[in-house]
Amino acid sequence: MKTNAQTKIRPAVTRRSFMRGAAYGTLGAVIGFDRLDSLAAAGRVAPFAAPDPASRLILVRDEAAVDEGHLVNAQVVAAMVDRAVQELAGETDARRAWARFFKPEDTVAVKFTHCGWMRVHTEQAVVDAVIARLKGLGIPAGRIHAADGGQPLKECTALVNIPSVKVHTLTGFACSVKNYINFTGRESSYHGDGNAKLADSFLLPDIKGKTRLIVVDFLRPYFGPGPQINPLHRWDYKGVLAGTDPVAVDTTALRICQVKRDAFKGEPWPVTPPPRFLAAAEQDYKLGTADPQKIQLVKLGWDKDILI
């Protein structure tokens, strides 16, 4: 016989749940259903500036990373990646910084985003910079598997997650959490209603606990409604974001895209559908924090139109 608790109908989650702060934790605030300022006023610290953070992220921007014709400068990007990883590791030397995350005996899957039809893929300059540093640690090329999927994950002892950034028509947002969707073999099942379970991929036996570093290609993110690219909705942010917490990384990247959307329209333009997977990744999968008050974002380099 069913108890009352078992037969109780699940309360509908609606736009109003976000307004009341009754759904998906702090996600509503990040995408503008509530003001982040009010969170800060009610809490202890300003968003993305936690003095004693649960997650620390490094954002490096360089005006020379992308030129006026949207061409990426690989040399500048490599230096940005190094600077981000050094700051994250607390090292002044790039090699020592990377050695904090990887060892010469590692077999590494470098997971980038290749989205040919959408054209918002991880820039080759970022992929090359990461591979060069892995090789520099003494990891032979044969044990570095850089691809958008299909790596021999069972053999891999470590993963580097290097996604691009885009607002996504079906999941709300695509960055480091969604980047592993190709490992599931059931991509479509995570779109629409299934997006809350996107973090499943991080718990796959051959993946769980192996992600050592996230380096987000934030050079030319996409903030539009999709489903396909509209070049009007892509901008040269010229950034690289590094961290180890995929939830904090995605929350921060989402916030930047949200601010950009609002600026583009000149009024609130919330990311839709809400990327429920972020709240689930925090609350159900315990992958990290989506609370802007528990994240410390270190900002280095070019700060014009930084949006956060």
Next chain:
Amino acid sequence: MEKRGIVVVLIGLAAVSRVLSAVDETPMLKRLLPAEVAGWRADPAADKAFTRDTIFTYMDGAGELYLAYAFRGLEVREYADGRGGTIAVELYDMGKPSDAYGIFTQDLDGDPAAVGREGLYGAGLLRFWKGRFFVRILADRETEETKRVVLGLGVLAAARLSDEGERPRLVAALPAAGLEAGSVRYFHRQVSLNSHYYLADDNVLGLGETTDAVLGTYRLPRGKAMLLLCKYGRAADARQAYLRLCEGFFSEPCRRKDEQHVEQLESGETAGVKRHGFFLVLVLEAPDVAACEGLLLAAQKTIQEVFR
């Protein structure tokens, strides 16, 4: 006798139509566009074609938005200038003009372009709809030359698409006063609504293949409001949607007698709903009760005018 004559003519026309469609199985792109335009060349033999079953092989992660309409097929061609530049042409057979218009309204950012029934151009991307077709033409890089070629390809293709097609009738039911240009979206399913405006996780409106829905933004004397009109296959379905909204979205008891409810939300905005025959009228984010009720009433009047 006269009746018999009409039947014979109709049978004859159907037979001719079958013969014609059987004769001309040339893919649409080959019929619409030449292999070379202003020095940009394509290899028509390399054109690709996709169906409802294979669209995900072309756009994994976005096909759902097309499948939410009566999408039948997609043809893709790429032109190249021999210097590294490319222009991609995508021709979507949306099954019927209303759905070509619908997918066109998925993203309305861009400058008006006099191509097809309605066209938009921005940053190297042209989109237009005509008849049952939706066309996207995208240059990998915008220059004066690529803009000229992209628009030229669009004009060529549009000129050879003989059917004009009409906007869905429901669109005319949006009251004209205050309606923001470029805000109208036409769709059938929840996945489309959620990509424009997040209302709820669940399909509280009961949207589906047989429902038509149109969303518009209104500029009012004291702010803005959204108006959503849904047309159901049966009045009973509209009533069910009204009741579901009352239960899942509104917190005060809804009026059952005249099936209209208006409520001020915790955000300070006002929302209201009215069931009217086969239709559901929903006002969201209105600045006050009077504005909300005014829009509900105006929508009922236009529905009566358009669908009498």
